[in-house]
Structures are given as C-alpha cells and as structure tokens.
Amino acid sequence: MDDQRKVEVHKEIRSDNSMAGATFIKYAAYIIIFFGIIWFLINYILPMF
Template sequence: MADERRVEVQKEQKTDRGLVGATFIKYAAYIIIFIGILWFLINYILPMF
C-alpha cells in the first residue's frame, strides 16, 4: 500500500541588509526623479499655457 510521509517545510526568512538598503536607494532614486520631472512640468511647461 501507499506510505504516508509527513514532510515539514520550514522557511527561514533571511533579510540581507545590503539588499534591503540597495532596494531602498533604488526606489528612493525613482521617487526623486519622478518628483523632479513633476517639478519641471509645473514650473516650465504649465506656465506656457
């Protein structure tokens, strides 16, 4: 007959601080670039209309 096997899977959460920091810097740069583009549009493009 069929054997029943119980397998426990444990996931270890490893947070690599270097990876977290690099991801934070990347998204912070995206936000700064986005704000810079918005600032440019508001200050230079919109007054033309």
C-alpha cells in the same frame, strides 16, 4: 543492535541588509526623479499655456 544517529540540523536565516538598502536607494531614486519631472512640468511647461 539498533543504532540510530540523532542529527541536529541548524539553519541560520539571514536577512540581507545590503540588499534591502540597495532596494531602498533604488526606489528612493525613482521617487526623486518622478518629483523632479513633476516640478519641471509645473514650473516650466505649465506656464507656457
């Protein structure tokens, strides 16, 4: 007798929303810091020249 088992493999692919949110917050902070430095240079350092 040829016994063969049929095994169904189910893989669930999840997108980790918390990781995406953390990445968004990190890059948003980088952008805010960058524009803060640019604003500081324009308002305080540039007028000295």
